[in-house]
Amino acid sequence: MYTSIGMRPLMLTKEIDGFIADRLLEAVWREALWLINDGIATAQQIDDAIRFGAGLRWSFMGTFLVYRIAGGEAGMQHFLAQFGPTLQWPWTKLMDVPDLNQELIDTIVAQSDDQANGSTIRELEELRDDCLVSVMQGLRTVGYGAGEVLADFERALFDRAPAxxxxxxxxxxxxxxxxxxxxxxxxxxxxxxxxxxxxxxxxxxxxxxxxxxxxxxxxxxxxxxxxxxxxxxxxxxxxxxxxxxxxxxxxxxxxxxxxxxxxxxxxxxxxxxxxxxxxxxxxxxxxxxxxxxxxxxxxxxxxxxxxxxxxxxxxxxxxxxxxxx
The missing domain is CATH 3.10.129.10 (Hotdog Thioesterase)
Known part of the structure; x- marks a missing residue:
């Protein structure tokens, strides 16, 4: 039924309270509240950090494919080895994090390999860049968010363009x-x-x-x-x-x-x-x-x-x- 009206249902194998997206949004929401509470950022600055940065990539690649690219040619295995220890650093107020043991690492790496479906890092980078351009050009048509920045940039290019x-x-x-x-x-x-x-x-x-x-x-x-x-x-x-x-x-x-x-x-x-x-x-x-x-x-x-x-x-x-x- 959902497919027939243009939606894509996400089927899970384990029953949970709420939705996956709600849990992720709740984590972002809690961290955002701390940033405001500690005087680090305003609501506008937090929203801008999302809509001009991570939110653009999330809209088409989510989290794990983005981090797979961050691992370079070695992929997710290298990313986890390089950045896994930072889970214990005081970057966030949400310090109750899972133990990044070998079993969890192996699970994430295997699932990331399946998700990439044989695509090389270079191919994923090209896909990411093409999608970013498409999203920004779509936003440009309504003159909002990153699209407004792109429209302003193009107008400036027109003003500077020589004959x-x-x-x-x-x-x-x-x-x-x-x-x-x-x-x-x-x-x-x-x-x-x-x-x-x-x-x-x-x-x-x-x-x-x-x-x-x-x-x-x-x-x-x-x-x-x-x-x-x-x-x-x-x-x-x-x-x-x-x-x-x-x-x-x-x-x-x-x-x-x-x-x-x-x-x-x-x-x-x-x-x-x-x-x-x-x-x-x-x-x-x-x-x-x-x-x-x-x-x-x-x-x-x-x-x-x-x-x-x-x-x-x-x-x-x-x-x-x-x-x-």
Whole structure:
């Protein structure tokens, strides 16, 4: 029944009072009360220590796999030998701890081996890092906890990011963006999810706009370009670990509009895997309405467009879903 509603029941072989999670939370709760009682930390500091630290790892690996990694290539056996004696140190108010005898050590090591299921420490580290990134990116969408920190960091990177360097032959589509496909972008088909191509093309467009001068100062001045229409086509696959680069070509422009065409290529063999066509409208972000771009912005766009006038119009440009080739 629990499985049918999206839950995962945990079956135990021994009846206990309460739940395993409740017992663990009770131990953390008691220690937290002592930390406040002794004036060591505030409630906010304790919660921050969990949600910015251990809590992130607990959410996908629990306790024992995390400590197995801490043991290095020697695994849990080494971790217990190295840190087992600290159970007797006065780090905690909860000093009634089990005797870490050889029988308990052997039990923990055997169970840890079963849990790892043959995975090496390096594989577990990679899994941990991929999961951490996924959790933090999920939290970023709501702007809370570690996700808020990540969002602030990315905004700071955007503010500091220089305009993309233009290739020596600026008359060609400009290479404005490059990315290695993250593991979390892969869907149930084992390749990059279709929505990520829109993200890559959008990130490339942002980089192109930075090249034109749409930087943090420009945005603070109440000006920006908003997307009013997009179309993505798919030509080939990409997978986790693939390096993809994106080029931009100006199709047309006027004082308010910018028509941009992006091509996404695998870096190893330059295969075209996707295209993104976008129409942007220059806006007054304070008034919330379209406005003409400043003359200097039009000049920068014109410089790129004029250098690319010899380029053929992309065959995918202007297509709609179901249009013939």
């Amino acid at each position: 993309p360097a233009v290739a020596a032959d600026s008359a060609q589509p400009l290479k404005v963006h490059e990315i290695r496909i993250p593991t979390e972008w892969v869907d149930y088909n084992g390749h990059t999810n279709d929505s990520r191509y829109a993200q890559m093309s959008g990130d490339a467009a942002d980089a192109f706009l930075r090249y034109l001068g749409v930087d943090a100062d420009y945005l603070r001045g109440g000006h920006s370009y908003y997307t009013v229409e997009s179309h993505i086509t798919y030509a080939a696959q990409s997978h986790a670990g693939d390096v993809v680069y994106v080029t931009s070509q100006v199709i047309s422009y006027d004082e308010k509009r910018l028509h941009l065409f992006n091509r996404m290529h695998r870096a190893d063999d330059h295969t075209l895997i996707s295209t993104g066509e976008h129409m942007y409208l220059h806006v007054d972000t304070v008034a919330g309405k379209a406005m003409a771009a400043p003359p200097e912005m039009i000049e920068r766009i014109a410089a790129v467009a004029n250098a690319q006038t010899h380029l053929e119009r992309p065959t995918q440009a202007g297509r709609f879903v179901g249009a013939p080739r």
